[in-house]
Amino acid sequence: MAREAEGTLSRALVEQIVREVVTSRLADLAGDVPSRLVVQASSRHMHVSRAHLDVLFGEGYELTPERPLYQEGNYAAKETVTLVGPRGRTLQLRILGPIRRQSQIELAFTDAISLGFDNVPVRLSGDIAGTPGAHVLGPKGMVELKEGLIRAAIHVHMNPDEARDHGVEQGDVMQLRVGGDAGVVFSRVHVRIDPRARLNVHMDTDEANACALHLATEMELVTEKRGKR
């Protein structure tokens, strides 16, 4: 970049300078600066299939987005349902949209135990074969899920660029180190790579409370040596 003459700047030169600065900032945003890590606690919730939504809320019912989630396209819906435990105790569950191929209920163990479910496994979202079922009540009807109750395994969403930056691939596990008064390292944070993803750890409320997420002063996502390829 050259000045045309001492003390004066042509319009073309100003434009060129602006262009260079903006391009450099965009380059920072695109790759040179690591993506900001957002760590979030997911409260208990339900993902619902088309068929189950029909039963719970009525034929052809559409979910009403109430609040967008950090992962684009996902939202907390206005709609809630009632989960009935084996001893008749109940908990309210918010539905997260959009609808999915199969219904799934994600509980923290604290929730599961309070309801009397003693056999909920730790699973990745979508991997529900052989998990316990439950009864779910909506305003228009009841669904008996044959399976679908899980405690969601802690996981990190990221796009392929972020995965490359961290040296991880789909299915790897990473560590999340949370500092502060509690001080907890989550050793098995499952990597889920998607082109539309934003760098984002999802843990449940037990995990958030165990590590005192609301008081945490440092958080770091760490690639374990054995995770590198």
Place this chain on the structure above:
Amino acid sequence: MAREAEGTLSRALVEQIVREVVTSRLADLAGDVPSRLVVQASSRHMHVSRAHLDVLFGEGYELTPERPLYQEGNYAAKETVTLVGPRGRTLQLRILGPIRRQSQIELAFTDAISLGFDNVPVRLSGDIAGTPGAHVLGPKGMVELKEGLIRAAIHVHMNPDEARDHGVEQGDVMQLRVGGDAGVVFSRVHVRIDPRARLNVHMDTDEANACALHLATEMELVTEKRGKR
């Protein structure tokens, strides 16, 4: 050890053999074999002072031990009280005995949040200065605690021999690594040394649920390098 005569053993020799075997076993127990690590989840509970027990249950009331705890002399009492949150919600709390110099209530964050307490700190037991207070109801009266609500910091009880074996001193922190499906490392496990202690990690229900303690297959107490002296 010598035999007196082929095929026969005098009473004195038998006694000597028994004495040697027993001494060797005791040596194993005392130092050569590591103590068995017992990791336990503490549900929400209250420790109560003499003055508060008088108000809650009546003048001169004595706690009724229901179940001994692993640390000798401590017990879960038959007695429970009702903790009232800032928005009128309540939770039942079991009292742990024996009585203490000052009352203290230990909640998991899940409990605290469900009651509406949003400022409960992570503290070591006994360190309650400046912590939130609460109203507690017993069958004979109500106590307003000026302070005493904490989320107990995860800690390990051990005797001086076990501390020496682990290379730690009073006030150090250690790691507790919990394997299994969840996989959590607690990085700040506070060391509490007492001659009467039995090797025992106490965590709260959030921590137990976060690490899936009921499913955990491996647990290891680790002395961090910076903890060594």
